[in-house]
Amino acid sequence: MANKKISIKDIAKALGVSITTISFIINGKAEEKRISKEMVKKVEDYVAKVGYRPNHLAQSLRSGKSKVLVLMVEDISNSFFANIARLLEEKAFKNGYKIIYCSTENNTEKAKELIHTFKSRNVDGFIITPTAGLKNEIENLIKEDFAVILFDRWIPDLDCSHVIVENRRSSFEATQHLIENGAKKIVFITVTSDQTQMQDRLAGYLEAVKMAKMSPYVFEEPFHTSTEEFQGDQIKEYLLDHPDADALFFATNYLAFEGLHAIRKLELKIPKDVQVLAFDDHFFFSLYQPSISAIAQPLELIADKLMEGILIQLDDCGKSNSVEFKVELVNQFIQRKSTEFKV
């Protein structure tokens, strides 16, 4: 009976090894994941010693566990979310889980309806990019012992697990990079949004220009997602009104695509006339001429941490510890030709 209490989390803690690593070893993926034989032996010996049995076998014997997770993203056709979805699916599959996805389109009412529907359908957990206004629903999910983890953005006054990236710091450093390259008037181009990641990206920019005693220029388009047409006419109008803007910092990659249309229509040269930089990398940026500098989010690591964070909760199932796992990951700045030093 005592053995029943041992969770994968306990093993991880006892051995000082990550939950993901232990999960791979237990699920026979050690070789594929290039985990050392020493590590495998160490974990297997410990598992044998304490008599641990993988929880998902136990779970599938219990009723009420569906081994299905819900992934609620803003828009599955956005390349960031599509890539995360691909990685999560792969990792979930290896851990015996299936994923139902849905797009909220940043519509709180749709998101509430989706949560309501899934709650009554016997799913085990929720991985959510929350819209504003979902606080109560998420609070209730936690109270009702669903595994819940947020990503991309979080809800400040709600105690819930999340995986985010260092938006503010990356934005601050990228703005400094533009300043070091000689930019005198940097425009931050974003969408109207009170989502934390958008606010943090803006804050990083504002901090850096303030520190350099420069004036901030923020152009805010109405909120929209990447599914809209990328014609950039609004950005073009803004640039016509600000002909001395010499650097554009786009808060998302799809905004950068719109901006590139605008820049082309105005026949501006990158980086001579205007430096260009985007938050969130895209394969397109390395192919475009000139190539576009970007802040790359660690997609694989985000997916790893999301699985780790939700497995902890599912493994301890019932003991609502969905508030304990809060991770902020480091991004990578990729300098390309669009922000070459030009003084």
Add this chain to the structure above:
Amino acid sequence: MANKKISIKDIAKALGVSITTISFIINGKAEEKRISKEMVKKVEDYVAKVGYRPNHLAQSLRSGKSKVLVLMVEDISNSFFANIARLLEEKAFKNGYKIIYCSTENNTEKAKELIHTFKSRNVDGFIITPTAGLKNEIENLIKEDFAVILFDRWIPDLDCSHVIVENRRSSFEATQHLIENGAKKIVFITVTSDQTQMQDRLAGYLEAVKMAKMSPYVFEEPFHTSTEEFQGDQIKEYLLDHPDADALFFATNYLAFEGLHAIRKLELKIPKDVQVLAFDDHFFFSLYQPSISAIAQPLELIADKLMEGILIQLDDCGKSNSVEFKVELVNQFIQRKSTEFKV
């Protein structure tokens, strides 16, 4: 009791209206979908007359119906599949269905395992981009009365519903377009694959060059999906061996991305040195300089037809008519600067 026999399909047939239209009207989406008031009245009058009640209400009262569909694509992070997924999810949601997605990575064993898992999990239907070798599994799904519809490619010797596009015709016409523009040596760049859509694209190219009494040049890379790195080194080597190639026809958009890397490395000018054309449009192609001509698949229509085809089966639930719905859709050729007339 007689009313129970009336299905949405019967209404569609009786009124000569598509199932999708009737579904929208019954689900209160007529205004949003800009369906005329006359049509709404016609359908509502008929529905009242025959006493039809939406089947999904009945279904949710019945046990054994989960209102969950499985979407099995090759790779959810490929933009074509991600866009289809987004559209399908939206349409499924409006019809009261949820979608579980998974990526087969064109791995038959993984696909078999996924089908096996989902079969035992009470899903209602499968929307599948089949891998080679799935014939028996799909045949069994049909026998076991699951709703099944294939898309993107199909299995020639299997009688199963599908939604595909006119791969051969579009490929033939696009090749003729290159010839009319003065191309003398057109290379068709593809991946090793016996998938029907890839075979048909190749066949259309071969037919057109044969008709023009030109020699075919086919460069086949080992099979891979869009998640690999796009460096284009293999294509570069091929072009070094064929310096007189003056037009490149890429069988998929991700192959075109690789090709653009190669073209850039070789400092070739588009379209002066080499015309470029791709099967499957991408927002990137209109932004690239010069813009890239492409054959655009009708994404919205593909998703519409997939829902229509699966709803017919679910509506008639149990009466396995999954073999009746076979649709081949017309693509749109979008000419851009990469294939401008250059003689």
